[in-house]
Amino acid sequence: xxxxxxxxxxxxxxxxxxxxxxxxxxxxxxxxxxxxxxxxxxxxxxxxxxxxxxxxxxxxxxxxxxxxxxxxxxxxxxxxxxxxxxxxxxxxxxxxxxxxxxxxxxxxxxxxxxxxxxxxxxxxxxxxxxxxxxxxxxxxxxxxxxxxxxxxxxxxxxxxxxxxxxxxxxxxxxxxxxxxxxxxxxxxxxxxxxxxxxxxxxxxxxxxxxxxxxxxxxxxxxxxxxxxxxxxxxxxxxxxxxxxxxxxxxxxxxxxxxxxxxxxxxxxxxxxxxxxxxxxxxxxxxxxxxxxxxxxxxxxxx
Numbered sequence: 442x443x444x445x446x447x448x449x450x451x452x453x454x455x456x457x458x459x460x461x462x463x464x465x466x467x468x469x470x471x472x473x474x475x476x477x478x479x480x481x482x483x484x485x486x487x488x489x490x491x492x493x494x495x496x497x498x499x500x501x502x503x504x505x506x507x508x509x510x511x512x513x514x515x516x517x518x519x520x521x522x523x524x525x526x527x528x529x530x531x532x533x534x535x536x537x538x539x540x541x542x543x544x545x546x547x548x549x550x551x552x553x554x555x556x557x558x559x560x561x562x563x564x565x566x567x568x569x570x571x572x573x574x575x576x577x578x579x580x581x582x583x584x585x586x587x588x589x590x591x592x593x594x595x596x597x598x599x600x601x602x603x604x605x606x607x608x609x610x611x612x613x614x615x616x617x618x619x620x621x622x623x624x625x626x627x628x629x630x631x632x633x634x635x636x637x638x639x640x641x642x643x644x645x646x647x648x649x650x651x652x653x654x655x656x657x658x659x660x661x662x663x664x665x666x667x668x669x670x671x672x673x674x675x676x677x678x679x680x681x682x683x684x685x686x687x688x689x690x691x692x693x694x695x696x697x698x699x700x701x702x703x704x705x706x707x708x709x710x711x712x713x714x715x716x717x718x719x720x721x722x723x724x725x726x727x728x729x730x731x732x733x734x735x736x737x738x739x740x741x742x743x
Contacts, residue, residue: 474737481733487726495543502536506693515709526712528698529705534715541693541716546723548605548687548694549675552612557667560617564624565659569632569651579625585618594677598686608687612677616670623666627659634658661738669731672724679720695720 475481499506510531518526525534567578585593597611631637632655640650679696681687688694690701698716706713 471737474739475733478733478736480729481737484726484729484733487722488730491542491546491723491726494539495546498539498542502533502539504533504536506532506536506540507691508532515705515712517709518711525715526709528702528712534712537693537698538695538715538719541695541698542719544605544688544692545675545679545695545719548608548612548678548682549723550671552609552678553616553667553670553674555609555613556616556620556670557663559613560620561624561660561663563617563621564626564663565628565651565655567621568625568628569647569655571629571632575625575629579622582618582621585615590615590673591677591680594681595684595686598681603686603689605688608678608681611681612674615677616667616674619670620663620667624659624663627662628655631655631658665731665735665738668734669728672727672731675720675724675727 510527513523513527513531514529516523516527516531518524520526523533523535525538528534528537563578563582567575588596594611594615597614598608601607601610637650637654640654645653678687679694679699682694682696683700685700688697690697695716699713699720702713702716
């Protein structure tokens with residue numbers, strides 16, 4: 442009788458344990474906060490569309506991006522068969538912009554990826570080792586900060602010579618110090634955390650500590666910063682091609698297209714501005730995407 446009363450009493454019902462709820466993981470929270478930012482989501486959609494355009498561009502281009510015709514040179518936007526006009530050699534601008542997305546994005550993204558890997562390794566070593574090792578590495582990194590990124594890229598490309606490979610090498614060297622500094626800074630903050638000290642006390646090797654306990658906590662901020670450098674890389678790569686230090690003709694790269702169309706700025710200004718518009722859209726999209734990722738990865742976010 443007492444057991445029946447106890448089970449039916451409101452007090453007993455109130456103290457019944459609630460069903461366990463599975464807590465949301467960190468990356469799930471990041472994705473949720475990112476989805477709440479419509480501007481960042483829009484930028485991500487634009488970036489995905491550009492990447493898709495780079496992958497399938499040569500197959501969906503309406504015309505041969507390399508076929509020239511002096512009878513069709515410098516046609517305005519809206520010409521029949523040439524929706525975005527033609528360049529100084531009569532080549533279809535729409536096809537060249539589509540096909541050029543692959544090379545332009547490749548030159549803009551690849552140096553950042555290479556610098557991300559190399560700079561992260563350098564920063565991790567310097568930040569975790571500390572002491573004299575940190576001083577030697579970071580003072581060497583500081584030497585590169587004596588030169589502006591643009592001048593350093595131009596100097597390296599001028600020394601190595603024009604070409605896609607040399608442009609990639611030059612831009613990678615430019616971005617390694619910047620990423621290494623960020624990696625060293627966040628690693629220095631993490632290396633004295635309690636869980637790292639506990640791993641040291643347990644006898645774990647430095648490589649294991651860095652791989653298991655440090656890398657996962659510093660990779661996010663480094664990745665977000667590297668994403669913001671893609672916009673800079675796009676502009677620098679286009680600038681090198683514009684100066685004749687990057688891609689060589691007749692490749693349809695946006696910076697090179699700006700260079701070849703500069704003499705047509707008074708005849709067809711809207712056509713001549715199209716490659717610059719593509720560079721602007723790509724750069725601003727990567728910038729907005731980077732800001733959105735940074736906000737979403739902030740632990741103070743809701």
